[in-house]
Amino acid sequence: MDFSKVKFLLSVHSIKQLPAAELPEVAFAGRSNVGKSSLINKLLGRKGLVKVSARPGKTQGLNYFQVGEQFYLVDLPGYGFAKVPKAMQNDWQGLISTYLQNRSTLKCVVVIVDIRHEPKSQDTQLFDWLRVNNIPFIPVYTKIDKLSGNERMKNATRLDKGHSIHPSQRILFSAKSGQGRDDLIAALASFVW
Numbered sequence: 001m002d003f004s005k006v007k008f009l010l011s012v013h014s015i016k017q018l019p020a021a022e023l024p025e026v027a028f029a030g031r032s033n034v035g036k037s038s039l040i041n042k043l044l045g046r047k048g049l050v051k052v053s054a055r056p057g058k059t060q061g062l063n064y065f066q067v068g069e070q071f072y073l074v075d076l077p078g079y080g081f082a083k084v085p086k087a088m089q090n091d092w093q094g095l096i097s098t099y100l101q102n103r104s105t106l107k108c109v110v111v112i113v114d115i116r117h118e119p120k121s122q123d124t125q126l127f128d129w130l131r132v133n134n135i136p137f138i139p140v141y142t143k144i145d146k147l148s149g150n151e152r153m154k155n156a157t158r159l160d161k162g163h164s165i166h167p168s169q170r171i172l173f174s175a176k177s178g179q180g181r182d183d184l185i186a187a188l189a190s191f192v193w
């Protein structure tokens, strides 16, 4: 995968703003503040390309990044952020589920989970929903730099069980150290080509 030419394309707030479905695309989903934008920056090797924040709810809209003439990466707004008004949360959910179900060029969804946390019902719901809708996904357990090796394995197993994920399916990742980046690129390549 060649990430030398990457540009921000647009931020989509309604289905009719979606760019023409001309390139394959990969979406990045997960709870608010889990590290979606940081993961994309690390993947692309561009520190400031995607805005990162310690404050949850930073990413709003579907943010499209174009990689060369090869594919789009789509940074989705996070779910499970209590401070956003309910009506607004529902709008987001509606837009995202419509997008995920209908986008013909969507190759897979990278679902990002914080390795430190217990399995959360919203993540389980997303995994189950993707399975029911036959949408391919790659589970990524991120922020592994925050745990010791032992804790990492213990927590990864707990998440595997909670979300019915086979250990060979998921990737352990750190946006800080870059661990897991090669695994993620290999997994993405298998979906995009």
Ligand SMILES: Nc1nc2c(ncn2[C@@H]2O[C@H](COP(=O)(O)OP(=O)(O)OP(=O)(O)O)[C@@H](O)[C@H]2O)c(=O)[nH]1
Pocket: 030, 031, 032, 033, 034, 035, 036, 037, 038, 039, 051, 052, 053, 054, 055, 056, 057, 058, 059, 060, 077, 078, 079, 142, 143, 144, 145, 146, 173, 174, 175, 176
């Ligand atoms: N130590 C560590 N911190 C991380 C990692 N990934 C993200 N962070 C931090 O977690 C916070 C949230 O990161 P973002 O990338 O903005 O998270 P997001 O999922 O895009 O958040 P929203 O757009 O608000 O949904 C920031 O303070 C990041 O620096 C990681 O792998 N390791």
Ligand SMILES: [Mg+2]
Pocket: 036, 037, 038, 051, 052, 058, 059, 075
């Ligand atoms: Mg973000």
